[in-house]
Amino acid sequence: MSNESNPNQNESSASDSIFETLESNVFDGAGDESPEQVVDLLEQQLADLKDRELKAQAELENFRKRLLRDTEQQLKYALLPLVRDLVEVVDNLNRASDAATSSGSTDGLVAGVKLVQHQFHSVLAKYSCKPIESVGQPFDPNFHQAIAQQPSDQYASGLIMMETSVGYVMHDRVVRPSMVIVSTGPAANPGV
16 A cells, blocks of 8 residues: 555654654664764754644645635625626616706607616626516416415416516526415306
8 A cells, every 4th residue: 555645644754754763773773873862863853843843734824814815805806797797787777867868858768778678687697697487387485475366367376477576596596586476266256
């Protein structure tokens, strides 16, 4: 089995080095060093190991702080592209409002607002935010919020007959549920 898979390889090789030095100099008697010199050598190796450990801990702490700081920056500015696109929509709304005020006609305002509305929906689609289909669909409490129930000859019971507020979903999460009125089916005719 190779030592490459062992995560404690550096620690074991350092301790092996200490024991080899101890073995060769003290137990074998092969070294020229006196016992005091061996102790000094071992103390120096121990000090070196402690120093390496402190440096590794400091490096790990610095890495953790840098990672945390980078993550905070990414979260802080994650919506910057969306805001840039929405600022363009606001600019066009301002232009439409200014044009309607200066001309005195509402025809230009209606056309301008429709263009801005289309631009706004394009921006939402660009960020994978799309409207939730509601009218004619079965009521789903995960995507719809029922505000009322009414009889309807056009829609079967449990189907959505009217949407009062459009809901949106981004990727697979609901941004806002659709506010809907759910059909209870055809009205009962008491006179028949």
